[in-house]
Amino acid sequence: MNERRILVVEDERTIADAVAARLRAEGFAVELAHDGPSAVARAEAVQPDLVVLDIMLPGFDGLEVCRRIQATRPVPVLMLTARDDETDLLVGLAVGADDYLTKPFSMRELAARVHALLRRVQRHPGASAGGADAxxxxxxxxxxxxxxxxxxxxxxxxxxxxxxxxxxxxxxxxxxxxxxxxxxxxxxxxxxxxxxxxxxxxxxxxxxxxxxxxxxxxxxxxxxxxxx
CATH class of the missing domain: 1.10.10.10 (Winged helix-like DNA-binding domain superfamily/Winged helix DNA-binding domain)
Known part of the structure; x- marks a missing residue:
């Protein structure tokens, strides 16, 4: 079976490992990155089906990571933020994030959001070429x-x-x-x-x-x- 691949970008190793463990238990293949530059490089190398992305990262932040990833290959992004700030969330959406979770979050909620995002991508692939409603x-x-x-x-x-x-x-x-x-x-x-x-x-x-x-x-x- 072709596993869906998820890139988890989080500089706090304890959180990154916990997220990776839960997603692997859900049946996903998981890649890890811990800073901005390595996240962009890893996304290019592994072509993930979805990215779980923390905003606060060393090197450059998650907003810049999201911007660079989406510029080359659109991919669903679930953004993690330590602040429930409307401005941060709107900026995240503006650079290509699809959804967000505010820390602290439950692993159950994170897994549910990931499954929902992937289901949405499968449900809305775009109209078939030449279709009446194209x-x-x-x-x-x-x-x-x-x-x-x-x-x-x-x-x-x-x-x-x-x-x-x-x-x-x-x-x-x-x-x-x-x-x-x-x-x-x-x-x-x-x-x-x-x-x-x-x-x-x-x-x-x-x-x-x-x-x-x-x-x-x-x-x-x-x-x-x-x-x-």
Whole structure:
């Protein structure tokens, strides 16, 4: 069987070893790196299916690691942060992270997030070439699912894999209000609502890249793509 390979980047050896042990117990092949430069080199060498990435690293930080990895080969990234700071989280999402966990976290939660991210990648590989739904147009927004490219007003926007999947989900139901819980289940594969802040952070990232008017908030309910 072809094992899914995960790169764990964490400078605290005790945490790195604990994460690696749990993921190996879950059936994954695990590679380790403990600083920024070695993380980028290891990602290039082993081509992981997913990266678990701490923000605070020697050499250069996890944000720069994420930026460099995503520039050459898009890969799901679960970011670990010691601070529950909205600015840090938004920056992490902006450079290509798909999800995050705040320390301290349980190994059970980490394993669940990893499985959910990998399931999402399998569920949303993109539309088949030439399919009827390969391109979505809403107002001046153009989404090519086959090429996974997005333009607004003719200007291309560079989205992370999760941002793209979230936008497609909203654009496939223009003006329909989708609850945060449903988005969390459909895109991230989570069965509970504990990660609704993840949805909110990705919506903020989409607005920053595509314009504040691209997605409408319905307070207490969810979001709708509402371009005219």
């Amino acid at each position: 391109e979505i147009r809403v107002g001046d927004l153009e989404i090519n699912q086959t090429q996974r490219r997005v333009r607004r007003g003719g200007v291309e926007a560079h989205l992370t894999p999760t941002e793209f999947d979230l936008l497609v989900h909203l654009a496939s139901r223009p003006r329909a209000v989708l609850p945060r819980e449903r988005l969390l289940a459909d895109i991230w594969g989570w069965a509970d609502a504990s990660g609704t802040r993840t949805v909110d952070s990705h919506i903020k990232a989409l607005r920053r890249k595509l314009g504040a008017d691209v997605i409408r908030t319905v307070h207490g309910v969810g979001y709708a793509l509402d371009l005219r």
